[in-house]
Amino acid sequence: MARRKGISVRQRRVSAELRSLREARKLSCKDVARALDCSESKISRMETGERGLYVDDVAAILGFLRAPATIRQELLALVRDGEERNWHELHGKLPTTWTNLIRIERDAAAILNYEPMFFPGLAQTPDYARHLIHGTDPALSEPEVDTLVSARLSRQAIIGRRDAPQVHLIVDETVLRRPVVTPEIMRAQLHHLLALSERRTITVQVVPFTSAAHPGLRGPFVLLEFASEPTLAHVESRNSSSFLEEDEHIDSVRLAWRRLRTIALSPEDSARLIASAAGELTSDKEHGP
Template identity: 55%
Template sequence: MSAELRALRNDRGVTCLDVADALGCSESKISRVETGARGLYPDEVSAILGFLRVPADKRKELLRLLREGEERNWHEVSEAMSPMWEELSRAEQGVAAIRNYEPLLIPGLAQTSDYTRALMRRLNPDLSEADVEKRVSLRRRRQRILGRLGAPDVRLIVEETALRRAVSGADVMRAQLEHLLALNRRSNVVVRVVPFSVGAHAGHEGPVMLLDYVAEPTFAYAEIRALNSFIEDSAPVERIKSSWRQISAVALSVEDSARRIASVIGDLTGHEERAS
């Protein structure tokens, strides 16, 4: 579908910028739609087809195929899950670098299955076990980019609060923290910690996620409760970049972060020994 949209635009002799101006969005958004790096939504595709003056019969057929494909793909994951999760996974496939700061929880790209499972159960107590497992599966699928050929450069910053927050039992938390240490030994992944000793800082405004591309502008992703959005306008993206720089400035070095994580693992072990 993405390739067909690009072919239809080329046949009309217009540029991505022409389409973007007509639809009131960014040129990079249209480019990602055409390369498959961004999910396709029927209302957006309909608007593009309308601007390109695609005949009604052709437009109707393409939208039918899109909706049928969307329904099949979504069924594989979860009917109860936000489509933005699926779109984020797609957007990350063509990314060169990911920068993610999380103040409260371990970043999704670094979560173990047991940590995700416990988190989903606590955040969504009405979810069935089947839907919990589907969400765990989606997160695992998203994490495959860390080990693929040409994997992106991933920079993760997490508050010490998240390391010590008992999302589940000691065994789950210990395995999660050991996984962070293992990720930090990968050549393409860096995990850093903002310690308790740091006072108020830019990260207290909320999570930060920036996706960098080689030939396209950086954009940000925001997820707050049931609200999810991609931020592409340059002004807010620049502000989020500034926040990332400020958070990076107060985070521990990679080596000191690893020592802090190991210290928390030690605290968990010591607490268990005292409890027994």
């Protein structure tokens, strides 16, 4: 197995943001290189992670692109800590950690996501996301809920791209049955997941209730695989999240994924179970009091 190489996840985050800021200004790498009196290949390699990042270079690019002060401070801090492996963040109500995940996962060739309690963010409908966010943190104001819903749904743009990554979602059967939203919203969510499973780039599996103890009981995770960079793992709890890079961590998460993929129902049987769960909600509504 190839051992860890390449730039750290912090540097990947900076590289992705440099590219995003440039594209937002509708500038080419050549435009930036000309303004900073350097080669076009240098700018391109900084954006793709093929070149190490230095504070002076990044500061010059951010200045030319007129990046807001808060973004400049955040990215320069990441460059200074760029050689550190693994990235642990404490986060509050607003989705800074989701922004980091969105920026990093958009370059992924494959996204492998296990969820034991809720539908994966990449597969949530707007109504489901809103009810879930509000229900799990009732102290949030409506504007804060709106912001979090928008951030969560913005992740889904990646699965609609022409060059969409391969996405493999595994959920516990509990996800299909837990009544965290109204029956109408739940039914729509189940149909949405079923529709996603029919896409060429998306695989959906369900771990049935009948499964014995397994690694997924320890919590949700995302594995991000890249064409030319090492795999990352992203894990999240209520008040923090972490990007894991070290080989021992990645090997452990990958082993858990392989086990879950083995014990889960086949994609075909999973689709039938999802359809059955949606049908039961329809039947309950039709035969209710």
